[in-house]
Amino acid sequence: MIRSEVTASGASADFCGRVEIVVAEVLNNVVEHALVRGHEGETVTVEARFLDNGCHFKITDTGLALPDGKLPEKHLPPFDTTHRDLPEGGFGWALVHKLAHSIRYSRSKRTNQLSFIIPFESTGEPIVTIGKSQNPP
Amino acid sequence: MNLSSSTKNGALVVTVNEARIDAAVAIQFKDKMREKTDKSTGRVVLNLAQVEFIDSSGLGAIVAAMKQLGTNRRLDLTSLNENVDRVFRLTRMDTVFNIHDSLGDAVGQ
Numbered sequence: 289m290i291r292s293e294v295t296a297s298g299a300s301a302d303f304c305g306r307v308e309i310v311v312a313e314v315l316n317n318v319v320e321h322a323l324v325r326g327h328e329g330e331t332v333t334v335e336a337r338f339l340d341n342g343c344h345f346k347i348t349d350t351g352l353a354l355p356d357g358k359l360p361e362k363h364l365p366p367f368d369t370t371h372r373d374l375p376e377g378g379f380g381w382a383l384v385h386k387l388a389h390s391i392r393y394s395r396s397k398r399t400n401q402l403s404f405i406i407p408f409e410s411t412g413e414p415i416v417t418i419g420k421s422q423n424p425p
Numbered sequence: 426m427n428l429s430s431s432t433k434n435g436a437l438v439v440t441v442n443e444a445r446i447d448a449a450v451a452i453q454f455k456d457k458m459r460e461k462t463d464k465s466t467g468r469v470v471l472n473l474a475q476v477e478f479i480d481s482s483g484l485g486a487i488v489a490a491m492k493q494l495g496t497n498r499r500l501d502l503t504s505l506n507e508n509v510d511r512v513f514r515l516t517r518m519d520t521v522f523n524i525h526d527s528l529g530d531a532v533g534q
Binding site: 301305306308316320364375376 | 478492
């Protein structure tokens with residue numbers, strides 16, 4: 289539903305793709321960690337406002353707080369490791385930090401609130417590619 | 426989770442006939458990959474041409490699928506769309522897999 293609304297706004301496919309992954313990661317995290325079995329009736333809301341510098345999201349839920357009441361770290365799990373130790377998880381928050389900015393987390397009145405901005409233009413994560421241009425003129 | 430497989434040029438090509446590999450299907454994906462790859466030896470090419478979206482759980486499941494092949498079998502990837510490619514790049518998992526632009530490239534045809 290969010291995807292169809294963002295797509296209908298006339299935004300670029302690149303922007304829609306970035307929105308989809310960030311919102312999916314945040315909502316997966318809420319569903320997997322904040323909402324616990326036996327506590328039915330919790331609510332999750334997603335608000336999005338288009339402003340000049342991008343889409344401003346506010347996602348609230350009445351589930352459990354984030355661990356230590358803090359936003360998880362932005363570090364990627366180690367990838368320069370042996371085959372056996374390659375990470376199978378821990379990518380979610382790293383993706384959120386790479387694609388969104390001004391990420392804020394707070395908790396009050398038993399409600400988590402996460403806000404962030406996804407810029408319309410890609411922020412130009414330094415990418416080294418061989419023989420392929422990421423930003424054709 | 427619909428996966429199909431065929432053999433091309435000595436490689437087992439597993440094609441994902443789904444638009445998404447996400448948290449809802451990650452475990453199924455890993456199990457189906459085991460089923461598809463159990464009966465063969467040698468290299469595996471995962472064709473992602475039809476996949477429009479993966480999230481971190483889907484990515485983890487692809488890494489898990491590679492690990493369950495053991496150290497002597499390679500899992501290469503082909504035909505990543507822009508959204509899928511972005512997730513591999515941003516997490517640096519593009520350095521862990523050989524990623525080919527097309528199935529033809531991947532199987533050396």
